[in-house]
Amino acid sequence: MHRLFLLRGICRARIESSIPTLQQTSQTRYFQCGRFRFALDQRPLVMGILNVTPDSFSDGGQHASRDAALRHAGQMIAEGVDIIDIGGESSRPGSAALPLEDELARVIPVVEALRDCGKPLSVDTYKPEVMRAALAAGADLINDIWGFRMPGAVEAVAAGQAGLCVMHMQRDPQTMQEDPHYDDVVAEVAGFLAERIAVLRAAGIDDARISLDPGFGFGKTPDHNLRLLGQLPRLALEGLPVLAGISRKSTLGAVLGGRPPQQRVAASIAAAVCALERGAFIVRVHDVEQTVDAVKTWWAVRNESVGAA
Numbered sequence: 001m002h003r004l005f006l007l008r009g010i011c012r013a014r015i016e017s018s019i020p021t022l023q024q025t026s027q028t029r030y031f032q033c034g035r036f037r038f039a040l041d042q043r044p045l046v047m048g049i050l051n052v053t054p055d056s057f058s059d060g061g062q063h064a065s066r067d068a069a070l071r072h073a074g075q076m077i078a079e080g081v082d083i084i085d086i087g088g089e090s091s092r093p094g095s096a097a098l099p100l101e102d103e104l105a106r107v108i109p110v111v112e113a114l115r116d117c118g119k120p121l122s123v124d125t126y127k128p129e130v131m132r133a134a135l136a137a138g139a140d141l142i143n144d145i146w147g148f149r150m151p152g153a154v155e156a157v158a159a160g161q162a163g164l165c166v167m168h169m170q171r172d173p174q175t176m177q178e179d180p181h182y183d184d185v186v187a188e189v190a191g192f193l194a195e196r197i198a199v200l201r202a203a204g205i206d207d208a209r210i211s212l213d214p215g216f217g218f219g220k221t222p223d224h225n226l227r228l229l230g231q232l233p234r235l236a237l238e239g240l241p242v243l244a245g246i247s248r249k250s251t252l253g254a255v256l257g258g259r260p261p262q263q264r265v266a267a268s269i270a271a272a273v274c275a276l277e278r279g280a281f282i283v284r285v286h287d288v289e290q291t292v293d294a295v296k297t298w299w300a301v302r303n304e305s306v307g308a309a
Contacts, residue, residue: 028040029041029239031163031208031281032163032206032209033083033120034141034160034161034163035120036140038082040239040241043295043296043308043309044281045282046080046083046283046285046291047083047085047243047284048076048079048081048083048285048288049085049087049284049285049286050073050087050110051087052087052088053087053089066110073114073117075288076288079289082119082282083141084119084122086107086122088103088104088124091145094173094177095173100130103125103127103130104129104130107125107133108137111134111137115137116138120140121139122140122142123143124143124144124145125142126144126145126146126153127150128155131144131156131157132156135156135162141164142157142165143213143243145167145169145218146169147167147169147196148199154205157205158203161209163209163210164200164205164209165211165212165213166196166200166211166212167213168192168215168219169218170219170220176218182224185224185227185228186234186235190234193214194237197237211242211243211281212237212242213243213244214228214235216246216251217250222250222251225249229275229278230274232279232280233278233279242279242282244275244283246275247268247272247284247285247287248261248264248268248287249264252264252267255267268285268286268291272294272295273294277298283295
């Protein structure tokens, strides 16, 4: 009997020693964002929107000049922003494409002026020429609403260490909200993102550079958007970080009975927290200060520690 217990103990010890511990196997994963690198187990990031456009749906014209854009960037930095997302072409429903020269003239001077601000700079563009110019000027991330589908887009970003955000959009900004339809919106968006991941990998792009965006409001009804937000964990493909951009969008207006964008701040923060609860690593927002406060509070509660914030 004694020998039996002894053998059982030896066998159990051997089995347990052959099972790698969490410390042995866990490796912190990172999101590479140009000159910056973020651990995916750290507090989620707040991406502040800097539209240098006259016609964006929420804040068009407010920061269109270079000086106004720099002032707003400085304000977001003071409020605790993690990434600044610079956009020179409106992608609101029904918007027309902007000539290349105009987009370059709007975006590149702002990137050059902010390159040493201490925060990663993202450029929201689908044009390969703007991608190349932005990266040369100091951008750290390319945020592409077309998911790098334009000819030459993948080639424009393949080299280097810039972060990439792959977004889903049904059709194009001119027609995307004309009766959008899906048999299964979550499965179809996930399928699109999986296909784009494969394309980027085939171009030699490391997973650490890739983030995913389901494209809230881009060819989706309010119910589509709410379903995507509710089932966001299904879109965290391959463990890649997910970006959620639902700030002030019309879905929130619909939930609130038709309120205009400027009256959707509380709803935007609630949606951001819902995204965090479902695994989002980046929330793209207009209202930086309030969202940073919400993210810090959520993170402290999640970790049961004031110090975590």
